[in-house]
Structure formats: C-alpha cells, structure tokens
Amino acid sequence: MYCFFIVTLLCGLFGFLITSYFSSTMLYIKIIGATYLIWLAALSILIQTKPDQSTGQTPRHHLFFRGCLLQIINIKVIVFSLNLMTNFILPNFNSFESIAVFWLLISVVVLAANSVWSLAGSALKIFIENFSLAFNIIIAGLLVYSAICIF
Numbered sequence: 122m123y124c125f126f127i128v129t130l131l132c133g134l135f136g137f138l139i140t141s142y143f144s145s146t147m148l149y150i151k152i153i154g155a156t157y158l159i160w161l162a163a164l165s166i167l168i169q170t171k172p173d174q175s176t177g178q179t180p181r182h183h184l185f186f187r188g189c190l191l192q193i194i195n196i197k198v199i200v201f202s203l204n205l206m207t208n209f210i211l212p213n214f215n216s217f218e219s220i221a222v223f224w225l226l227i228s229v230v231v232l233a234a235n236s237v238w239s240l241a242g243s244a245l246k247i248f249i250e251n252f253s254l255a256f257n258i259i260i261a262g263l264l265v266y267s268a269i270c271i272f
Contacts, residue, residue, distance in 0.1 A: 129228045132202035133220060140211040147207060154204045155268040157196070162264035165257045198231055204271065 139146055210223045242249070249256050 126228045128198050129202045133206050133224045136203055136206035140207055151271050154200055155271045157200055158264045158268035162261035165261045
C-alpha cells in the first residue's frame with residue numbers, strides 16, 4: 122500500500138518536471154503510452170493463459186517486500202500515473218496544493234483498482250479460463266480504445 126504512494130508521488134514529480142520544463146516531449150509521452158497499450162492488447166490476444174502451477178509457499182516475512190517491489194516495478198501503475206498527471210491534471214492545475222490532493226487521490230484510486238482487479242480475478246478465474254479467447258479479445262479492444270483516447 123505504501124509503495125503505491127511512493128510510485129505515484131515519483132510519477133507526479135516526474136510529470137510536473139516534464140510539463141514544466143520539457144513540454145515539447147508531451148507528444149512523445151503520449152506515443153509511448155499508446156504504444157504500450159497497443160502492445161498489451163496484442164499480448165492479451167497472442168499469449169494464452171495457463172493454469173497456475175505453483176505449489177511452493179513464500180515465507181510471510183518476505184511477502185511485504187515482494188509486494189512492495191512488485192508495486193514499484195509495476196509498469197501499469199507508472200504508465201497510468203504518468204498519463205493521468207501529464208494529460209489531465211497538470212495542464213489544468215498548477216498549484217502545489219491541488220497537485221498534492223490529486224496525488225493522494227490517484228494513490229487511493231490505484232490501490233482500489235488493483236484490489237478490485239485482484240478480487241475480481243480470483244472470483245472470475247474459472248469463467249476467464251473457460252472463455253479466455255473471448256475475454257482476451259474484449260480486453261484487447263478496450264486497451265486499443267484507451268490508446269486512441271490518449272490523443
């Protein structure tokens with residue numbers, strides 16, 4: 122949970138620096154974000170999901186650090202935070218107070234979204250495995266739509 126705040130804070134600061142000092146790079150950031158979403162869409166159709174084969178268990182004291190590391194290197198959180206900050210928040214708000222409020226809001230939204238995604242994935246696992254191709258095509262379509270909406 123704490124790592125979400127760190128990642129979104131760093132993305133917010135990075136986005137602020139980019140929009141303040143390197144505003145000509147915004148087109149490139151949008152292209153990178155859209156390309157990443159299209160790449161995810163292609164992967165979701167091309168790669169077939171396999172059932173979980175893990176049987177080993179992780180010691181409890183390692184779980185926090187693994188979870189924190191996973192959140193820090195989670196490209197979805199980074200791309201989401203950067204795109205949200207640079208495309209929607211920073212062009213409309215430029216005071217430190219408003220950016221801090223949005224940073225906290227984004228952190229809570231990202232945490233809630235990942236929690237819902239995890240719970241829904243666990244609850245719908247059997248359904249998704251039975252209809253994986255149709256599910257992947259729908260997800261790919263939504264990702265391509267999101268990539269188009271960036272521009």
